[in-house]
Amino acid sequence: MTILITRPRHDAGNNYLFHWSKPVVELAGNRGFRLADLSGSKANRKLLWQYCKKLRPSLLFLNGHGSSSSIAGHNDEVLIQADDQLSDFANSAFYCRSCDSAVLLGPSLISSGAKIFIGYVRKFIIGYMPEFMTHPLKDPLAKLFLEPSNLVVSSLVKGNTAIDAYKKSQHAMRANLRKMLSSQASFEERYHSFFLWSNIKNQILLGDSQGKLS
Amino acid sequence: MTNSIFQDKELLGKLQGLTVARLKTMPENTRVAIGSQQHSKSDLLGHVSKADELGKQIMIMQLEYLQALASGEIYKDDHTDHPAQA
Numbered sequence: 001m002t003i004l005i006t007r008p009r010h011d012a013g014n015n016y017l018f019h020w021s022k023p024v025v026e027l028a029g030n031r032g033f034r035l036a037d038l039s040g041s042k043a044n045r046k047l048l049w050q051y052c053k054k055l056r057p058s059l060l061f062l063n064g065h066g067s068s069s070s071i072a073g074h075n076d077e078v079l080i081q082a083d084d085q086l087s088d089f090a091n092s093a094f095y096c097r098s099c100d101s102a103v104l105l106g107p108s109l110i111s112s113g114a115k116i117f118i119g120y121v122r123k124f125i126i127g128y129m130p131e132f133m134t135h136p137l138k139d140p141l142a143k144l145f146l147e148p149s150n151l152v153v154s155s156l157v158k159g160n161t162a163i164d165a166y167k168k169s170q171h172a173m174r175a176n177l178r179k180m181l182s183s184q185a186s187f188e189e190r191y192h193s194f195f196l197w198s199n200i201k202n203q204i205l206l207g208d209s210q211g212k213l214s
Numbered sequence: 215m216t217n218s219i220f221q222d223k224e225l226l227g228k229l230q231g232l233t234v235a236r237l238k239t240m241p242e243n244t245r246v247a248i249g250s251q252q253h254s255k256s257d258l259l260g261h262v263s264k265a266d267e268l269g270k271q272i273m274i275m276q277l278e279y280l281q282a283l284a285s286g287e288i289y290k291d292d293h294t295d296h297p298a299q300a
Contacts, residue, residue, distance in 0.1 A: 013247030065250045076250060099249050123271065126247040141244060174291050181288075191240040194279035197288065201278065 001213055003028050003157070004036040004057040006043040008064050008074040012133065016126055017063035017097060019136040020146040024061065024153045031157055033058075043073035048080070052088055058213040059093045061153050066098030066124075069105050080105065086112035093162065093213055095152045099123045102204050110207045115214075116162040118152050118169075122202040127192035141188050144180065145196060148172035156213050163209040173200045219277075220270060233262050233276045 005025060009018035018039060029035055036051045038044070043064065051057070062079065065072045070081035080086075082104045090113030096102070102119035109117050126146065132139035148169050155165035173196060179185060180193040219225045240255045247253075248268065253261075261269035282288040 011250060012245070012252045013250065016247065123248050127244060128247065129244050131243070171291060177288065188241050188244050192244065192246070194236075194275055195246055197279045197282060198275045201282075 001058040002034040002036060002055045003059045003061060003153075004038065004048070004051055004055070005061045006038045006048060006063055006073050006079060007040075008043040008072075009040050010075055012128070013126060014064060015133070016128055016136045016139075016142055016146065020142070020150065021061070021063055022137070024150050024157070027154050028157050033157065038073070041074045043079070044077055045073065045079050048073070049088070052092075057092055059095070059153070059156060060089070061095050061097070063097045066096060066101035066105070066119075068100045068103035069108075071096050071098050071101050071105060080109075082108040086114070089114045091115050091214065093156060093207075093211065094118065095156075096120070097124060097149055102202075102206065106204075106206045115208050115211045116156075117206040118162065118166055119204065119206075120199070120202045121204055122198065124149075124202075125195040125199055127188075127195055129188065140186070141192060144176040144189065144192075145199065148176060149199075159212060161209065162205055162207065162211050166203070166205040166209075169203065170200060173203075219273075220265070226265065229273045229277060230262060230265060232280075233273045234259060236276060237262065237272075 005021060007018040007021045009015045025035060025037055036055060038047055062071050065076055070078045073079045086109050089109055092114050093116035094109060094114060096119035099120060100122060102121045106117040106119050126142055128139050128142040136142060151169040151172050152165050155168045177193055177196050180189045219229060237255060237259050242255055245252050245254055258272060262272055
């Protein structure tokens with residue numbers, strides 16, 4: 001099975017997504033998946049569609065900026081939009097770690113035959129500390145936002161159903177939220193809890209909730 | 215609910231004041247990435263004060279968060295209140 005990942009890195013938000021996708025890339029590789037890792041400038045529309053037509057990925061893990069009807073890659077080039085020929089993605093699963101794309105793009109993919117779509121109906125938000133900009137994986141604030149979102153993909157890769165992957169991510173976000181509200185939390189963590197709550201409430205699953213990667 | 219809040223100047227003013235007060239307590243040494251923009255505490259305060267599109271979204275986030283705190287929803291760990299959509 002093939003996993004296609006886009007992870008542009010042309011701004012701070014994307015740079016965090018780029019680095020935080022690495023653990024998932026490594027896990028998928030260790031589990032024997034074939035990887036199409038479109039990182040940096042490779043996260044462009046031409047390559048994505050070429051790879052998809054050739055490899056028919058089981059899972060597309062798309063990181064980048066989004067709108068209600070599209071998701072973007074390097075330099076915010078639109079990679080997939082709701083009025084594309086989406087039947088090319090029949091039977092694929094999607095996790096779009098982006099803003100808004102579960103509003104129109106997700107339903108369009110599902111109605112065109114995609115099996116699973118997990119994404120966000122509003123903004124996907126990352127809290128972070130600029131002092132860790134060159135080492136995003138060591139940023140304790142960003143970890144609270146991005147580690148639970150990685151669980152969507154790592155759970156699917158481990159053979160879980162879509163609903164279990166979704167629930168594991170939700171559970172981990174809620175656990176982090178409770179930590180942020182506790183006396184153990186740092187000053188920085190406590191005051192970013194309402195952003196994490198927004199991610200929790202706006203993450204949705206569309207399509208075959210009992211589906212797995214195939 | 216969202217539109218009615220922003221059409222009612224009194225409600226908008228109250229929500230703006232509440233959100234500004236809470237944002238002022240945020241630390242200075244952090245940022246949030248929302249879409250393609252990175253925002254400092256002062257950026258967020260500016261958007262809320264102007265009540266522009268992002269400012270309104272932040273006000274709604276804050277309102278929903280406080281409602282969830284008040285109702286106890288935030289401390290639940292089940293998903294029955296936010297089911298996956300089939």
